[in-house]
Amino acid sequence: MTPVVQAKGIVKRYGHVTAINHSDFELRPGEILAVIGDNGAGKSSIVKAICGATIPDEGEILIEGKPVSFSSPIEARDMGIEIVYQTLALSPALSIADNMFTGREIRKPGFLGKYLRMLDKPAMEKFAREKLTELGLMTVQSIKQPVETLSGGQRQGVAVARAAAFATKFIIMDEPTAALGVKESRKVLELIQDVKARGIPIILISHNMPHVFEVADRIHIHRLGKRLCTIDPKDYTMSDAVAFMTGAKEPPAQDAA
């Protein structure tokens, strides 16, 4: 089966800092791929390179076997790729509903929508409320509230809900549960599994080993700017994974795939 994403020899330098150092990457259809690694290992950098949020200096990216070179994340999004950024990418002064729909707003039916391009706010608000309820974000007091008035975790919930609602090809989640509470994290993990059940593969960056081992089909271990190895969580323990990623143990000799 052709991988959904295949990246070869990606390099990204920032001045004297090397963020990605000839790294490979592979996401297979229908899987949840966890990406783990130390802080600053280059995890965010490599997924950003895949979705066009940064443009790599070297290397090749194939999506479903076809070479792509995105110049902006919008191109990736138009292909049905959704990303939950570590920085969330929400507009603080806009409402939750507006944020959920940026770039794909619903217009009113009929003349108003077609010619006057009027937005259908009630429809968008209803949808947004439903998605937040699915995630169990019950502390959000009003759906018209500007995002800047939400707590850190509530914001993360909004970003995750948005990605899950609109992805068709794959989703990248960069530490989606970092700021979330126990209950909310659990909901996100459930959501990830729901998405997978819909056949959409997911790249999950996380520092939470129990979460990673619970949901991942494969684990990509990133170290010093490159892929060290990929392991199957059924074959290795969390201790092994942590040992590989921190350099405490040598990784297994890798097979081709």
Added chain:
Amino acid sequence: MTPVVQAKGIVKRYGHVTAINHSDFELRPGEILAVIGDNGAGKSSIVKAICGATIPDEGEILIEGKPVSFSSPIEARDMGIEIVYQTLALSPALSIADNMFTGREIRKPGFLGKYLRMLDKPAMEKFAREKLTELGLMTVQSIKQPVETLSGGQRQGVAVARAAAFATKFIIMDEPTAALGVKESRKVLELIQDVKARGIPIILISHNMPHVFEVADRIHIHRLGKRLCTIDPKDYTMSDAVAFMTGAKEPPAQDAA
């Protein structure tokens, strides 16, 4: 023993949103107090009220038995209170060393420092590098690097190192390990215990139950803007704590302290 911090009936409203709803708070000498609660429960709000970063609408705060009303976090800091904010509070364009020392820079000895007020940059850089090494943040390539070029976790490391280095009264840490890797989180927990061993109490907000149960002496459970109860981690299980904080179970009838 007089509590280090005692807060009574704190209220904070933002327009129509109630962030703190007549909440109490208590930190005892030498202890690690964990604060847990759902996203948006008001954890960040209450600790910000304690350290002067927000000014509560109602209520009373005593520090070491003396009523205080901070009008800015600088006043709290001058008393030896350090905070690691959820948003970190680092200046992106300044170097790691500059960030560690903002507001308490080291001046050159002698005439240069005294009359020309010249900074002793080498001394500050050396100190900063030591502190980061203690935390195990080995991926930081240069101490003169602007903070904006660090990964999310590296930044958090800088903020934690700064607080630990300078606190004398107590430290508030708002989710200090949220963005940290396994190794780095571990270092932060060790650091927290070191700080406690120095006799400095710590308020630790965290969503990570294993961490909380590992280090906390007492756990403050926050729910819907107020303190629901405080529990001793030796008397209750993680499941109990989670059940209380999510409203799945009624909290125990609270004793006076």
Added chain:
Amino acid sequence: EINACLITKTDTNPFFVKMKEGATAAAEANGINLSTYAGKIDGDVESQVAAVETCIASGAKGILITPTDSRALTPVITQARDAGALVIALDTPFEPANVADATFATDNFKAGVLIGQWAAAKLGDEAANAKIALLDLNASEISVDYLRDGGFLQGFGIDIKDPTDIGDEDDPRIVGHDVTNGNEEGGRTAMENLLQIDPGINVVYTINEPAAAGAYEALRSVGREDDVLVVSVDGGCPGVQNVGEGVIGATSMQFPLRMASLGIDAIKAWAENGTKPANTEGLDFFNTGVELITDAPVDGIPSLSSADGLKKCWG
């Protein structure tokens, strides 16, 4: 080869644009190499100082300048003269005038007096009950502004008190002063404002013809265009045309082209045999003259018709 400089107040006012054209043409005819400079806006002393310095540095034999501030430029002008350049003030005299070697200027006060007298004569006995609006330049009250304004009022027969201060008069016939920035938009707004204070205004003094055109639009919009006397100063061709069409009752024409060409001639003479131009008898400057242009001449005030004016106008 003779180097010379022309430094005007701005490059945006048609008056100076024309002056520059005149000087450039005269310089070409006389084989003089002329460089031109200007301030960015009225009052831009710094640009003019820099321009004079550049002229000194480039070894100019003569400098023609319309000082943007008649008092401010003295030191640099003195430097220029020390460096051997003939300095001639055009249009606006220095204070004192002998800062420059010579001044070729319109008597702005006289220009005001002419239109003031004309307006008073035109109204006859009604002049005692006139309601006068004065549309001035801007808040800074520079010399052209107070000279023309004061000249007009004095010509009209009003005590102007401090001649350098606008608006200190207490004659009840004055409805008010407002500023126009010397353009149509400002003229219109100012006229509207003053009409609000007293709709019965029947004499309007304007700092220049664009302001007059704007004032006329305001009058027209309230149907008063035919029963108000609008007077102005300048003598630009569009202004003279406006006199012909009844927009402006009378205007005092000045002669920027003449100033410029006289200036160039003087520099040539200075460069060739070291002679300096002389002032007009009884004045501390060489008066390049003002002519009253109106199609409704009154006795005792010599004037030209707009048709004749069009032959002499400058732009």
Added chain:
Amino acid sequence: MSETSGMGSKGQHYEQVLEGSDTRVAQFEVRNTTLLSRVQHILHNNPTFVPVIVLVISLLAFGLIAGGRFFSAFNLSLILQQVSIIGMLAAAQSLIILTAGIDLSVAAIMVLMSVIMGNLAVNLGVPSPFAILLGFAGGMAAGAMNGLLITKVKLPPFITTLGTWSIFFALNLWLSGAQSIRSQDIDDQAPFLKFFGNAFNIGGARITFGVILMVVIFVALWYMLNKTAWGRHVYAIGDDMEAAELSGIRTERTLVSVYMLAGLVCAIAGWASIGRVGSISPQSFYEGNLQSITAVVIGGISLFGGRGSILGALFGALIVGVFQSGLRMAGVDVLWQVFAIGWLIIIAVAIDQWIRRVSA
């Protein structure tokens, strides 16, 4: 693997209890203690009220100071006329300020386009509607130049428009030769250029088409900003450009469209200015850039972008107009008018900040 014994079928052991967790949406009682804070709250939720109230207060104040004349229908309609051109520029400026930009070139574009329309129609005999359309195209091109420099070359808007302001101003002087086109010549050759100078009277008030045009422009832009996706994108860009980009807004395209639209509005204002002034003068509106910014900030639109309603700019322009008219009627020197406007800016924005403080 024995190590993972802590994990149940559904995550960590302690997560098993989540089934029973509370599912209600949080609700708290709302109380506002003092009258002042209640007013502050109401205004906070309806920020456009603030300039409206300032406007009403200044109207009343000047009514008292300057007397009944000030309140005549005619005088009030006159203020509208005087405000109309700066109002349109303020509309254009608002669009740009909402994207966290600033446009120092709006007045330069306006004057340049009116000069182009005039030169074409009056001097070169191009039919007026055609000349006007060319002026509109020019306005959009000027806006596109700003927009492209900002998005493609990544220059800050302040710098870009500081530069293009000089450029447009120089072009304007060059094309016009610093000469005005006379009102009478326009009447003869191309009266259509003065279309917006036409007026009708209702009950003593004289309403020019230009005033109507200003209102129409504001309403249309308000609709676009508040009821269409494009408008939401404009706000999102002003709010946080990077977040907007990452969340799927074509920020560059939207920004260029904003600058082009602003350029078009300026060109329309240029046309309207011919009707208002009567003639076409390359020297007028030199201070129009700062005046438009003044109107926008008095109207409560944040210079940091993303916050405020474009209608605020309309009220802001009216407030300045009322002040100027009122001060003149009260016989205040130009000098002190300048002084008063300075304080007006500071006080109006201070009130606005006080209202916003509620949420800080």
Added chain:
Amino acid sequence: MSETSGMGSKGQHYEQVLEGSDTRVAQFEVRNTTLLSRVQHILHNNPTFVPVIVLVISLLAFGLIAGGRFFSAFNLSLILQQVSIIGMLAAAQSLIILTAGIDLSVAAIMVLMSVIMGNLAVNLGVPSPFAILLGFAGGMAAGAMNGLLITKVKLPPFITTLGTWSIFFALNLWLSGAQSIRSQDIDDQAPFLKFFGNAFNIGGARITFGVILMVVIFVALWYMLNKTAWGRHVYAIGDDMEAAELSGIRTERTLVSVYMLAGLVCAIAGWASIGRVGSISPQSFYEGNLQSITAVVIGGISLFGGRGSILGALFGALIVGVFQSGLRMAGVDVLWQVFAIGWLIIIAVAIDQWIRRVSA
């Protein structure tokens, strides 16, 4: 409690392996492929080079166009003199722009203070040094007014200084009666006011004390910004105000000190301007605000605050001076000078952005 079996003595079971983890600091080889990107890198690490290079290039270019006269020691020193006042304003402006502010009132403060000094010393007979000190105090007071409005009333700097600009301008016209004080009168009554007009010659160059003063101001401010804690705080505030506040900087006090210092520098520039112009003219330097901003941005200081070196502003001012002088010498019309300066701003800042792009 059996549930916690997953936890060892030191955290979770899987954390036990951390003992063996790698402890080296990460190192990567550094390679820059093309010559262009290498240049870009060097400049990126030394951003002040950029305006220096632009300055050298423009000097060479105008040397070619305008011929040898341009390169004479006298002409070059003349450019320095011409730049000195705007240069000092640019120094004040830089301070403020580094805090992410902007000051539209610098030139107004400067002129107002020179008028005050002149009125006191020449018209009222106050001894010159005393008049000058009062002017300095006035400059600091004006700066304090800006600073307090910005910190206490929380107005954006653009709006504050737009307002105070009007206020200072009106005061200036009022105090001076719109009249200049003549050079001769200053010579008679208070020659010390002209101190900075004195000059000495070295090899054909004429260096005024005003030029020296400008350089001294820049060096002093550079030292303060880069070598003292106060300077680091200024950068931190410009970078992220909230973070600066939370990380223990007394942001309000620092900001007020910045505005007061800028006001003082403006007052000093006001004194120097008397020496430069020779007289005291309330109308001069009307465009000084925008010119100082132009110098600052051409010098590579970010309008968003926190980035750039104050020395850049010096080079920025020199670049503009060289351009203006060169264009004048080459006989270019003012019209086209304005046009050229417009492009200069855009191109200089575009180059600067290109250099910065390396890290984006």
